[in-house]
Amino acid sequence: VSEARAVYQLNCDKVENATKDFDHFQYVVSDEQNIIWKGRSETAQKLCERARNNRNSGDVSTAARLAVQAWGQHIMNGT
Numbered sequence: 461v462s463e464a465r466a467v468y469q470l471n472c473d474k475v476e477n478a479t480k481d482f483d484h485f486q487y488v489v490s491d492e493q494n495i496i497w498k499g500r501s502e503t504a505q506k507l508c509e510r511a512r513n514n515r516n517s518g519d520v521s522t523a524a525r526l527a528v529q530a531w532g533q534h535i536m537n538g539t
Contacts, residue, residue, distance in 0.1 A: 464524040468515055471527035472508040478535050479505065504534035 479501045486494050507530035515523035 461520050464520040467524040468511055468520065468527040471531040472511060475504045475508050475530050475535055500534045504530040
């Protein structure tokens, strides 16, 4: 359980930090890139919100899975 909790925290922290970084650089990239990034960021943040709700209700395994999905599939786009 503690490993799953750490996976959740690490990945959702990375989502939060990446979103903050984007906010900092959004004025130096194209409008198209802004649209792409905002879509990915919003989806990832919603997944982390769901993950947090799962963690708070005791379902740490689902929280970890959602957090990995938020970072890996939405922020990093599967890379």
